[in-house]
Amino acid sequence: MVKLALLGESFPSQLRENPQALRDVQVVWSGTSIEAFRNEVPAMRPDVLALDFLELNAVQSDVVPALLENSRAKHAIVTYRFARRGVLQQYPAGKVRLLQGPISLSLLRAHVHLAVLDDVLKPQAAPVVEFPRMPPPPPPAPPPAPVSPIQMNAPGADTMATVTVPARPKPPRYTQEQLGTLLEYASSVKCECPNHLSQIVSSLQAFEEYSKQCENRNDADREVHGLLYRYTASARAVMEEALDALVKHENIPL
The missing domain is CATH 3.40.50.2300 (Response regulator)
Incomplete structure (x- = not known):
């Protein structure tokens, strides 16, 4: 074994x-x-x-x-x-x-x-196949001109917010231990919603942290990553409410 x-x-x-x-x-x-x-x-x-x-x-x-x-x-x-x-x-x-x-x-x-x-099944070395030489690739395009920071809902802005999110997101409601329990929960009927919602919430939590660690070239990058963080945190909070309702409905002990 x-x-x-x-x-x-x-x-x-x-x-x-x-x-x-x-x-x-x-x-x-x-x-x-x-x-x-x-x-x-x-x-x-x-x-x-x-x-x-x-x-x-x-x-x-x-x-x-x-x-x-x-x-x-x-x-x-x-x-x-x-x-x-x-x-x-x-x-x-x-x-x-x-x-x-x-x-x-x-x-x-x-x-x-x-x-x-x-x-047991270690792959054997594949035979070497020679391919005809391809012409060199074209030179890379010049980098785009720097842009100014995005101002959400500003008049004439290129990106317009269609969803209102709080400036300070709610902290996560579920621990990794609780999400792990829900990931393995077996329903008495053909429904695996707790398993899938657990994965979604866990992934959203992780992307919140991931977006905070991204490198910023300029203020515009910093603005976009802040936007991604707030929107992801808001999406996570919404899905946590859905998971709350499901946990209560199924009487899942956590």
Whole structure:
């Protein structure tokens, strides 16, 4: 049986809600502390690591390889919400699987088995095929002229606001632990709305933080990123109200 170690804010609550999802996988460790993971997991000798990072951009590129090396695991499944392409390209394709989360334990189970199967079905080197040389690409277009900051609802502005959002967004109502429980909740009827709404709210929470970390070239960039943050936070608050109604209707304990 494959040995799996889980590190992430929502994994423990997902396991409590749906322990049968990983029925043919031996979960040797599950927790939220990376320090506890470093201290305790190597003795468990896991085959696969499942690592959930809400802010993958903020994770040093050597963290995942170090966790693999210290635990002697053969594979790592890394889930994230949003990340720059340059960050994703830092991870070796052979040992690290990158998935945009949050994901259910059932989907995680499938990727655990696929990761192990990679060791059995290692691809053979493809034959080298030579293609005719293509003409060089045209020179890049000159950069656009700098623009002034966007003023929402200003007379003659290029971008007009059609939705009113609060200047100070409401804080998130749901923790990652609660969203993890909802992600695994099984309804008595053919309805998976709690699972999908949980994913939507979690993704919106993550994009709020992601938009605050984007680089700004000028005041116009800063204005746009502030706009994205406020609109995303407002969308998250609206979807949280919808999730509130669903949780109350289904009597889901959190």
